[in-house]
Amino acid sequence: MSELDDLLSEEVEVAPSRAANPRLLQVIGALVVLGLIVGAVIAVVVSGLSSIAGQRAPLCGGAAVCNDLSLDEVRSLTAIDLPAGSEVVESSYEETDDLITVTARLLLPDGAADPFDGTGYGPIATPIRDWPIDDLTVLAFYAATGEQGTLNAEGVFAVDDRVREVVLVQVTRTLD
Numbered sequence: 001m002s003e004l005d006d007l008l009s010e011e012v013e014v015a016p017s018r019a020a021n022p023r024l025l026q027v028i029g030a031l032v033v034l035g036l037i038v039g040a041v042i043a044v045v046v047s048g049l050s051s052i053a054g055q056r057a058p059l060c061g062g063a064a065v066c067n068d069l070s071l072d073e074v075r076s077l078t079a080i081d082l083p084a085g086s087e088v089v090e091s092s093y094e095e096t097d098d099l100i101t102v103t104a105r106l107l108l109p110d111g112a113a114d115p116f117d118g119t120g121y122g123p124i125a126t127p128i129r130d131w132p133i134d135d136l137t138v139l140a141f142y143a144a145t146g147e148q149g150t151l152n153a154e155g156v157f158a159v160d161d162r163v164r165e166v167v168l169v170q171v172t173r174t175l176d
Contacts, residue, residue: 064095069104077102078153078169079144080119085109086167100173108165114157115167116142121155129154131168136160146173 069091075082077093077100091104108115116123121142128143136158144153155169 065093067092069093069102071106074102074104074106074169078104078155078171080115080121080155080167080169082106082115082167083109083112086112086115095175098175100175101170102172103170104168106167106169108167110164112165114140116140116155116157120144120146121153124154127154127156129170131156133158133168136166136168 067090069077069088071082071086071088073093074080074088074091086109087107089105089107092102094101121144124141124143127141133156136156137160138156138158140157142153142155142157146152152173153169153171155167158166158168160166
């Protein structure tokens with residue numbers, strides 16, 4: 001026999017490489033797929049929880065019209081920072097296909113400052129709306145207009161016959 005035949009007939013022990021081990025590749029593949037599935041499930045759960053947390057209870061219990069807004073709802077809808085201790089005397093909320101209208105009469109705590117100061121409302125000489133002010137002494141009329149007419153608001157700061165500060169406000173917002 002030749003030297004080449006001797007070399008070819010010799011048995012050499014070779015350790016299998018990791019890349020050549022099909023079982024190991026299957027395990028790694030399964031772990032990668034499992035990781036992707038777990039990541040997707042976590043993303044869906046977190047997204048769902050944050051959208052639930054971002055939702056608030058609908059106004060008026062979901063009805064299009066009501067007359068019992070809370071002080072916080074009036075604050076939010078009118079963009080007036082009403083002082084603590086303010087009382088909603090009357091309120092209404094009406095939603096149509098293209099408008100939301102909020103109207104409120106509020107009684108402020110004794111000695112409260114003008115809540116329109118520092119807001120987007122500016123003083124006006126003559127109101128556009130016909131306000132029910134027969135029993136009030138008007139201190140000032142206010143108005144505000146939002147971008148592209150999407151918000152039209154008017155308010156009255158007044159005192160009643162017992163010299164308590166009263167706010168009347170009506171806000172109309174155009175829905176997009």
